Amino acid sequence: MLIPTKEIKNYFYNTISYNKNEKRIARDILDGFEIKTSNDLYKFGQYINYKTDYVWDLTQTMQTIDFTLYEGTGDCEDFTRAYVKLLKELNLPVYYWLMFKDINYQNGHAVPLYINEDGYLAILNYTTYYIVDTIKLTAKDIEKNTEVFQQAFNILHGNVISTLNDYSINWIIKTNALEHPQGYWEMDYAPSFQPCYQKSYPHDRTFVLKYIQKMNLKRNIVISDFLLPLGTFLLFYFLVRWLK
Numbered sequence: 690m691l692i693p694t695k696e697i698k699n700y701f702y703n704t705i706s707y708n709k710n711e712k713r714i715a716r717d718i719l720d721g722f723e724i725k726t727s728n729d730l731y732k733f734g735q736y737i738n739y740k741t742d743y744v745w746d747l748t749q750t751m752q753t754i755d756f757t758l759y760e761g762t763g764d765c766e767d768f769t770r771a772y773v774k775l776l777k778e779l780n781l782p783v784y785y786w787l788m789f790k791d792i793n794y795q796n797g798h799a800v801p802l803y804i805n806e807d808g809y810l811a812i813l814n815y816t817t818y819y820i821v822d823t824i825k826l827t828a829k830d831i832e833k834n835t836e837v838f839q840q841a842f843n844i845l846h847g848n849v850i851s852t853l854n855d856y857s858i859n860w861i862i863k864t865n866a867l868e869h870p871q872g873y874w875e876m877d878y879a880p881s882f883q884p885c886y887q888k889s890y891p892h893d894r895t896f897v898l899k900y901i902q903k904m905n906l907k908r909n910i911v912i913s914d915f916l917l918p919l920g921t922f923l924l925f926y927f928l929v930r931w932l933k
Contacts, residue, residue: 690832690863690872696794697862700766700787701751701870705742709755712866715774718758721904722897727781727805727813730772731890734816735897736906737771738762738914753868761909765799765815770868772801772813777866781805782828784863786812788849788856798853802845802861804828810841812849817889819848831861834874840881847880848887 693701718724722732740762742750752760752767754774763771769785776783782804789797800812804826811820821841830838846859859876894901894914901907 690874693862693870693873697787697860697870697873701862701864701868704751704753705756706753707755707759709753711754711774711868712778714755714758715778717904718754718771719775719778722900724775724779727776727779727803727811728818730775730813731816731818732897732900733771733775734768734813735890735892736761736894736901737768738894739764739815739892742767758906759909761906768815769799769801773864773868776801776803782831784831784861787860787862789858790854790856792858794858797858798856800849802831802842804831810838810845812845814849814853816892817887819845820886820888821845822886832863839876839879842876843879843881844883844885846876847882848885850880851882852887 718733722729722736724730724732737757738761741764742752751770752763754771757763757767757771773783773785784802786800786802787797788799789795800814802810802812805811805820807822808825808827809820809822810824810826811818821844824837824841824844826835826837826841829835849856857878859878861874861876863871863873865871890896894910898915901910
């Protein structure tokens with residue numbers, strides 16, 4: 690494990706927050722959104738509306754989970770931090786996977802890298818799961834960067850390249866309870882283009898309206914989130930009339 694670079698430290702220390710207890714907020718989210726396992730994490734992702742933030746020097750502003758919850762918006766690193774905090778509360782091994790196209794560290798992406806309840810390496814990109822369900826591994830495999838971990842990671846990387854972008858710089862970051870970087874691994878560029886399990890959920894607040902109401906987050910709702918397209922409305926209208 691390598692000592693965090695200046696770029697990595699800036700990435701994690703440049704945060705915006707409401708200064709709430711992230712651990713408590715994460716527990717509230719697990720309860721409020723009825724998240725029992727990592728398979729349910731997408732529910733919170735459906736609630737977050739994608740919104741980019743301002744770039745300061747070489748880093749972007751990372752939101753703490755309380756800020757993301759109360760504002761209801763965020764971009765890739767904000768989704769990732771929220772998922773990391775939730776996965777830690779589920780007692781699963783989890784890390785940040787930071788990927789960049791070049792050494793400017795501007796054109797990049799972030800996802801949580803974790804081992805799910807079944808022992809498979811997985812990521813959750815917004816509301817899409819990628820799971821290497823053919824290779825079992827443990828947290829020790831990640832910590833020691835074993836051949837088994839490298840094999841599973843390369844499969845995930847190949848699927849990211851196939852569906853998103855080709856990122857040549859890939860860092861796996863280990864963080865402490867405050868989400869401060871403790872160390873990192875720079876992974877070799879060796880994507881394996883084998884298919885892995887993928888499952889996507891609609892990124893639509895309509896599907897989590899009951900959780901929004903349950904947690905009294907209605908101030909973050911905008912009408913456009915719940916307007917039906919004209920074609921869908923007409924279909925629904927005539928279906929109701931036909932059923933009568």
